[in-house]
Amino acid sequence: MAIELIKIYAVWFREVKRFANSKSRIVGSLAMPLFFLIALGGGIGALVPDFNYPTFILPGIIGMTILFNSIFSGVSIIWDRELGYLKELLVAPTSRATIVIGKALGGATTSVLQGAVILALGIIFGLASPSLIGVLLAIFIMVIFATLIVSIGIIFASIITEIETFQLVVNLIMMPLFFLSNALFPVEKMPEWLKTLSMFNPVSYGVDALRTLINGAGSNPFVLDILILLAILIVALGLAGALFNRTSI
Amino acid sequence: MEKMSAIEVISLTKKFGAFTAVDSISFSVEEGELFGFLGPNGAGKSTTAYILTTLLKPTSGTAKINGIDILQSPEKVRKSIGIVFQDQTLDNRLSAYDNLNIHGMLYNMPAAARKKRIKEVLELVELSEWENKLVKTFSGGMRRRLEIARGLLHTPKILFLDEPTLGLDAHTRRHMWTYIKKLKEQGITIVLSTHYLEEADALCDRIAIIDHGKIIALDTPQNLKKLVGGQVLSIKSQDNEKMLGLVNSKNLGANARILNGSVSFEVKNGSEAIPGIVNAAEKAGIKIESIELHVPSLEDVFIKLTGEQIREETAGQSDFKRGLAHGH
Structure with a gap:
């Protein structure tokens, strides 16, 4: 076990150092x-005078930051394959699961760092004033959320191996996940179709949990968000491991 | 007790769809040997290397590396070998040190041993002063050297070098050869695949010549050259077809063929044969422009065995990729 930990650390270290x-x-x-945050928050905020829109979208923008970076980290396996580094990983006496876990944690680390910076800026700008516990819990949620999104990226990178489709994949996953969620729009005001779609979107649960912690405006019970996120994380990580296991150079 | 071979390959075959990349090859490599795989791109060299390093599964057959079966315990096999791939596999956005350090961790080397060994291998390939520079600033030759250093880091018993000098200029290539010779002196078993004839000749103890997935000859470079009897004459004349006919009809030499605009054939003793040949050509009314005499090179061996010259192709088009293209 200790042996695999140092190998997980190796893969994690590479992601962070890069x-x-x-x-x-x-x-x-x-x-x-x-x-x-500034343009959308300011612009749309001016349209809805009774609603503090910048405060509302701060958790959504944190979610977006994590979403974009984490998808990118997961899908970067396609680049590793193209540029040859994947061979170095696959030929090492290391299990595929180790590589997936290291990659997921590495991508999560860089994502959460960025999410935390946005949260800090939000607090400095006066968009939120969470308690210390709230901040720590928010970081915890970010870690779960980021790890699950990197796993989704790895799933796609294991299925789609062509570098030409890289940008397409990134856009086809990222854009719907971001816009068809509660990141920018309150669920209560959504048209029915969007409400339904956002319910099947993991991003909604990550953002909702962050919203509860950062400005107390979440729609679901906090525990429900966490349970759903953990459930998706387990499924996504398992699927990522299984699919990556079948990948070859 | 039978001496254990470093590598033992038993009727290994790999098919990609209808295309047979490796066709039932068998051979063994002794400990400490520098074993060469010589053949054109697409001959099956890289595919064989991928199978022996457990990155690809064979369609049939198997191999033992350091006595371990590649199908039964691939992870154990990987622990005991080092690999330098044909295409670059470094992380350009990391420093030389980080590339090596991560490799050491992946091979489960303890921190202290890692540090010490990184110093050693960097010294060996003369990159010590570059250890903290990002790989993307390195030249092609430096990257190859770093990859060799990385392949050696975990002190493997066998090192696989797949076209280690592909795409390097002649000067850097010769420089690489000295590193490879240094490694051999340290007693490590090396499997080198190359399509450069002089490289195989200069470095290898034994060479397997592989073409279209089959081993067509396997021996020391000296013995391989003996396959070509005596010396090789190349005669350039105004009518090569007629010259070829003359050589064949008068039995002036063996294995005559037209190559690069001259008639090439084997004779026992060139200097003694030339006057007779010139006379015969004169009688037949063929005007000879030049005569070249050389001792057989591996190239002559290759031509004799395959009937064609080794195909020089651009870098990067690995036979593995071609195999895949055939398969789909």
């Missing part, structure tokens, strides 16, 4: 959510 080495990725990954 991220730390890429300054453009760090800046880029924070710029987009900030644009969303």
Whole structure:
């Protein structure tokens, strides 16, 4: 067991170090959510004067930040395959499960770091004032949410192996997951069709839990959100492991 | 007691759909040997390497690496071998040190041993002063050296080198050879696949010549060259077809064929044969432009065995990918 832990750490370390080495990725990954928060929050906020829209979407934007980075981390296995590094991983005396877990935790780490930065900025801007416990719980939710999204990315990377479809995959997963969720719109005001779709979207539960913790405005009971997230995480991680197990160079 | 071979391959076959990439090959490699796989791109070298390193499953047959069956315990096999792939497999966004350190962790090396060994292998490939630089700043030759260092990090018993000098310029290639010779002196078993004839000649103890998935000859470079009797004459004339007919009808030499605009054939002793050949050509009214005499090279062996020259192709088109293309 200790043996596999050091190997999981190796895969995790690679993900985190790659991220730390890429300054453009760090800046880029924070710029987009900030644009969303400021432009969308300010613009749409002006349309709904009775509703504090920027406060409402802060958890949604944190969710978006994690969603984008985590999908990218999971799907980056396609790049590892293209650029050859996957061979180095697959030929090591390491189980496939180790690689999946290390990859999921590595992607989750960089995602949660970014999510935490957005949360900190939100607090500084006065969009939220959660308690310390609330912040710690929010980080915990971010970890579960990010790990499950990376797993979904790994699932797609294991099925789709062509680098040409990389951008398409990223867009086809990310855009619906983000827009067909409660990240930008309150569930109570949604048209029926959107409400139904968002109910089957893991992003909605991550964002709802964060909303409960950050500004007490979640729709579902907090425990329900956590249970649903954990259930999806277990299924997604298991599926990612099984599919990645079948992948070859 | 029978001496254990480092590698024992028993009727290994790999098919991709209707295409047979590796066709029932058998051979063994002794401990400490530098064993060469020589053949054109698409001959089945990389596919064989992928199977022996457990990245691909054979269609039939099996192999034992350090006495361990590749089908029964692939993970144990992987622990005992090091691999340098034909295509680059480094992480360009990490430093040389991080690439090695992660590799050491994946092979379960304890921290102290890892640190010490990273120093050693970096020194061996003369990259010590580059250890903290990102790999994306490295030249092609430096990357290859780093990959060799990484392949050696966990002190494997066998090192697989798949086209280690592909795409490198002649100078860097010769430089790489000195590293590979250094490794051999340390007693490690090396399996080298290459389509560069001089490379195989300069480095290998024994060479398996592989073409269309089959081993067509297996021996030391010296013995392989003996397959071509004596010396090789290449005669350039104004009428190569007529010259070829003359050589064949007058029995002037063996295995005559037209290659690169001249008639090429084997003779026992070139300097003694030339006057007679020139006379015969004159009588037949063929004007000879030049005569070249050389001792047989592996290239002559390859031509003799396959009837064609080794196919030089661009880098990156690995036979594995071609195999897949055939399969789908």
